[in-house]
Amino acid sequence: MKPIRLAIPKGSLQASTIELFKDAGWRILTSSRSYFPSIDDPELECALVRAQEIPRYVESGLFDMGLTGKDWILENESDVHEVEDLVYSKVTSRPARWVLAVAENSGYDKLEDLKGKKIATELVNFTKNYFKEKNIDVEVEFSWGATEAKVVDGLVDAIVEVTETGSTIRAHNLKIIQDLLITNTKLVANKVSWQDKEKRTKIEQIAMMLKSALAAADMTGLKMNVPNDKIDSIINTLPSITSPTVSSLYDAQWFSVEIIIPQSQARDLIPKLLRVGATGIIEYPLKKVLY
Secondary structure, three states: OOOEEEEEEEOOOHHHHHHHHHHHOOOEEEEOOEEEEEEOOOOEEEEEEEOOOHHHHHHHOOOOEEEEEHHHHHHHOOOOEEEEEEOOOOOOOOOEEEEEEEEOOOOOOOHHHHOOOEEEEOOHHHHHHHHHHOOOOOEEEEOOOOHHHHHHOOOOOEEEEEEOOOHHHHHOOEEEEEEEEEEOEEEEEOHHHHHOHHHHHHHHHHHHHHHHHHHHHOEEEEEEEEEHHHHHHHHHHOOOOOOOEEEEOOOOOEEEEEEEEEHHHHHHHHHHHHHHOOEEEEEEEOOOOOO
């Protein structure tokens, strides 16, 4: 089998994508002088490609697989196989939103208020189709960047822009009047490659390991020693994913208890466990969690 060609999104998601692959078990090394990173897997070849272009390159067969956004799949109307949803970001763990925003003092409060108005966005085709389905006639133009400033400068009446927290939009004295699309990163594959048994097996392996690394990012492991007379109280305190692992120690009066929990629970749970009678508590990070 020839190496599978993998498109890595260049730009804002590049570093977090490479970090995700590292957690999943693949080491990708980039160079400022090359768009073709090295990867420690002879069955894979990588290239850095703008996320906006990945759907059509994967669809055409230039790449067997890639990571891109749901937004760019819709924008390109690409016919690719969507293998897995992967929610990760440089800012938050929430999916990003494409929103319709206007100036705070514009007087526009709903979609219908923009009839006959001009909208700037990088997501041109999607925006045109969205307003067409609503039977609202608008003019949509492509924005090369600094989209928020176009409303401030009076160049357009509204923008359709991607946001995770909304902070940049608010900083420009804009208000969001409609969410148009919730998007997230997807692992996509060329449909011909997906039908190839060997390639499909490899693509599924990558998808599984990436997903397991993402699952582990929000989880943590706890291990502790528990005296025999406190074991029931400790077990009743634990909010583990499954039943905790309980092992007898050399001293028959003690047990070793191990669990996996959401990381956010550890700060409240550990003090409770100490009060109930656990000792020698160790918290450790997880690399992968598979169900």
